[in-house]
Amino acid sequence: MSIEQPEGRYASFEAFYPYYIHEHANRTCRRIHVVGTGLVIAAFAAFLATRNPWWLPAMPVVGYGFAWVGHFFFEKNRPATFRYPLWSLMGDFRLFFETVSGKRKF
Numbered sequence: 621m622s623i624e625q626p627e628g629r630y631a632s633f634e635a636f637y638p639y640y641i642h643e644h645a646n647r648t649c650r651r652i653h654v655v656g657t658g659l660v661i662a663a664f665a666a667f668l669a670t671r672n673p674w675w676l677p678a679m680p681v682v683g684y685g686f687a688w689v690g691h692f693f694f695e696k697n698r699p700a701t702f703r704y705p706l707w708s709l710m711g712d713f714r715l716f717f718e719t720v721s722g723k724r725k726f
Contacts, residue, residue, distance in 0.1 A: 633707050640711035643700055649690035650715065656686025657716040687712065 630636035644650050660683040667675035684701070691699045701708040718724035 630704070630707065633710055636704060636707045637711060637714065640700060640708065640715075643697055644690075644695065644715065646690070646695045649695040650719070652686050652690035652694070653712060654716050654719050656683050656690075657712050659683070659686070661716075683712070 630639070644653065660679045663675045663678045663682060667673070667679075687701070688699055691697055699708065700711070715724065
């Protein structure tokens with residue numbers, strides 16, 4: 621069974637997530653993703669605490685910046701964000717919470 625559907629789109633996030641994990645097989649890439657997502661959460665918390673709107677554009681810059689470094693330099697693949705933007709974002713947060721909760725190896 622192929623992890624990616626070459627001709628179509630995934631029917632659900634649950635069907636997509638194994639592909640997402642497969643695209644993050646490199647440990648350094650996963651670590652960089654977790655750090656980037658953590659910084660996105662911190663930037664959002666800073667926005668809530670300060671009401672400074674400059675924290676909002678920092679969120680995608682930090683999140684995507686870290687993720688894309690992980691993919692281009694360590695994983696050596698194209699980020700799933702380009703084809704599955706919403707599910708990739710959901711995957712980033714699921715990976716983050718699975719990692720910090722100990723469910724997934726860092």
